[in-house]
Amino acid sequence: MYIKWLEIYGFKSFCEKTRIEFQKGITAIVGPNGCGKSNITDAIRWALGEQSLKILRAAKQEDLIFAGTEKRRSQGFAEVSICFDNSSGILPIDYQEVVITRRLFRSGESEFFINKIPCRLKDVYEIFLDSGLGKDGYSIISQGRVDEIINAKPVERYRIFEEACGITKYKYRKEETERK
Ligand code: ATP
Ligand code: MG
Numbered sequence: 001m002y003i004k005w006l007e008i009y010g011f012k013s014f015c016e017k018t019r020i021e022f023q024k025g026i027t028a029i030v031g032p033n034g035c036g037k038s039n040i041t042d043a044i045r046w047a048l049g050e051q052s053l054k055i056l057r058a059a060k061q062e063d064l065i066f067a068g069t070e071k072r073r074s075q076g077f078a079e080v081s082i083c084f085d086n087s088s089g090i091l092p093i094d095y096q097e098v099v100i101t102r103r104l105f106r107s108g109e110s111e112f113f114i115n116k117i118p119c120r121l122k123d124v125y126e127i128f129l130d131s132g133l134g135k136d137g138y139s140i141i142s143q144g145r146v147d148e149i150i151n152a153k154p155v156e157r158y159r160i161f162e163e164a165c166g167i168t169k170y171k172y173r174k175e176e177t178e179r180k
Contacts, residue, residue, distance in 0.1 A: 001090045001131070003044075004083040004097065010066045010075030011046070012039040041140055047080040047102045048133060049112070049124045055142075061108060079103045091127050100124055129169040138163060 005021045008014040013036040020040070029037050042056050046064065050056055058064050068074030081101040084091065091098050093114070101113040102124075112119050114127065132139045138160050149157060162168050 001088055002085050004085050006040070006044065006083070007079075007081040008040070008043045009079045011043050011064060011078040011080050012036070012066065014039065014043070015066045015069075015072050015075065038142075041142065043080045044082060045140055047082050047100055048128060049102070049121050051121075061104065062106060064104060065106060077103055077105045090131055093127060098127070100127075126172075129172060130163070130166045132163060 002024050003022045005019060007017060007019045009017040029040060031037055038057070046056055053060065053063075056064065065078045066072075066075040079101065081099055084098045084100070085096070086093065086098045087096050095115060097115075099113075099115050101111075101116070103111045103113075112121055112124050114123060149160065159168075162171065
């Protein structure tokens with residue numbers, strides 16, 4: 001499984017629709033300080049359902065929407081789509097390509113889509129359980145995260161191992177069942 005492409009519109013510093021195509025293997029994104037490299041990983045996290053503004057490096061939700069510059073008007077909404085190659089069938093959905101989309105309006109209204117079909121955050125969360133990409137996933141390691149993992153209390157580090165071992169899904173289902 002890999003990301004085939006990413007489309008970012010109105011998210012943080014991405015004013016116009018920007019499409020980034022990825023190949024299998026390693027991609028390095030380079031550029032001067034402040035040009036928006038980290039905003040790309042923020043966009044990926046956000047589209048996958050990240051709820052923590054701290055992790056997204058924003059003080060409030062609206063900071064996720066392009067704020068405008070002297071020359072460009074601000075945007076009314078932010079939208080990010082990620083296309084995953086699912087030919088290996090890792091994601092439990094019967095499609096070779098899975099496109100996850102998240103949209104946020106200035107009013108605070110937020111929407112999720114899986115292959116253009118409206119869905120809930122919960123649906124996105126469930127698709128990525130055990131893939132390492134989910135809520136407690138480890139596939140995006142930001143600056144400082146390595147130190148955090150090393151210095152974490154055993155019980156916190158345990159969560160990462162649970163996700164890697166594929167236990168998270170069962171714990172999640174157990175909690176869901178108990179709630180009903
Ligand atoms: P570094 O090399 O220092 O890590 P970077 O390439 O990772 O830099 P980012 O942190 O991705 O840079 O981008 C920061 C830029 O994004 C800043 O210039 C900031 O003004 C801009 N930015 C963040 N949020 C918004 C927003 N809502 N609207 C417009 N610009 C924004
Ligand atoms: Mg950065």
